[in-house]
Amino acid sequence: MRYLNIVALGAVIGLAAGLPAKASSSAWYKSEGGKVRLVTSGKPDEAGQIHGVLDIALKPGWKTYWRDPGDAGVPPQIDISASTNIADARLSFPPPQRHDDGYGKWSGYDRPVSLPVTFTLSAPDQPATIDANVFLGICETICIPVQTRLSLDPASDPDNATDTALVKTALATLPSPARADFGIHVLPGDHETLVVEARSPGDPDSVDFFIAGERDYMFGAPVRSQKDGKLVFTVPILDRPSATPTDGGLYYTLTSAEGSVDGLLPFP
Structure with a gap:
């Protein structure tokens, strides 16, 4: 998979400012090949963890990477250091497919995918806000790095049934x-x-x-x-x-x- 020259990254990486949360999810960030957002189920569980997804809505013909993209790709990454009361964020990955685009062999997804994210609270009994810098590659014939800041307040709508269902469905896709x-x-x-x-x-x-x-x-x-x-x-x-x-x-x-x-x- 060919990547845009590194000197051109400033022209193709969009950095979105944190936007007010809608329900328990962030606003969508739109890029050339699709859009991304963060969604959570709102309430922390008994272990002090909030479950969510990095929701990647790819346009037809576009792809994104698994946790190991091969020798030329960008795996999805999430940095929660600017968040409040969030100690860790761990991405999980549904089973990938193998791709060969003529430039290299790599593992990933050629359709919309929701990557489960587990957010661990520093203090389970205290409020938390998620302010995440997300970085991933989406690809057609050329791959475009996408970087954006996604912000949300999980407690703003902790009983949102649609968000909870999306998270539950994504967790069910993970390998056993x-x-x-x-x-x-x-x-x-x-x-x-x-x-x-x-x-x-x-x-x-x-x-x-x-x-x-x-x-x-x-x-x-x-x-x-x-x-x-x-x-x-x-x-x-x-x-x-x-x-x-x-x-x-x-x-x-x-x-x-x-x-x-x-x-x-x-x-x-």
């Missing part, structure tokens, strides 16, 4: 936790490849494997094969940290005609 019969098993590889066996109910031809490069890892497109009757994905490791991390792991999603699951892999 991996399990024994639907997930992956890491096989021996080497310093330059990650090799996994994929286990999934249903048609194996429908299965795809997505791995997110983080902590200075970068991966190429997975290559699928059959080995001893098992479905195997071999993933090139294009870049890696100088020292292998000892905490956490790498996020993956496994998709099939039967649904999708996700989990963490040990660092290769």
Whole structure:
């Protein structure tokens, strides 16, 4: 996917001032390829978290990225440092699709998508306002970085049924936790490849494997094969940290005609 030259970003990145909240959602920010907004379900849950979505309404023919966009894309990002009583915002991602536009292979969405966001309150019993800087790439034949400030007050309409339904629907699209019969098993590889066996109910031809490069890892497109009757994905490791991390792991999603699951892999 081709990107506009970095020197031209000032001409194509729109920075919208925070606008008064409508209900529990922000105003839409409109760009060339679509529009974006933040929506919340209003009330925090018992864990002191407010659930919401980054709502991306793409125009026909436009696309946006998954959490790992490949070597030339921009994953959706959200910065809540200007917010009040918000300690953290975590984006979650529905299962992506694989795309090849002739310039590169990448993972993302070619239709409108709502990315769940979990906002964690610093003090659950205190009011909170969300003032978020959002950055993402939307693409047709050329990708356009979109940056905007989205503001809202979740308590302004905490019982808004439409907003709550949108958030609930988006959460239902997320992958389920991996399990024994639907997930992956890491096989021996080497310093330059990650090799996994994929286990999934249903048609194996429908299965795809997505791995997110983080902590200075970068991966190429997975290559699928059959080995001893098992479905195997071999993933090139294009870049890696100088020292292998000892905490956490790498996020993956496994998709099939039967649904999708996700989990963490040990660092290769």
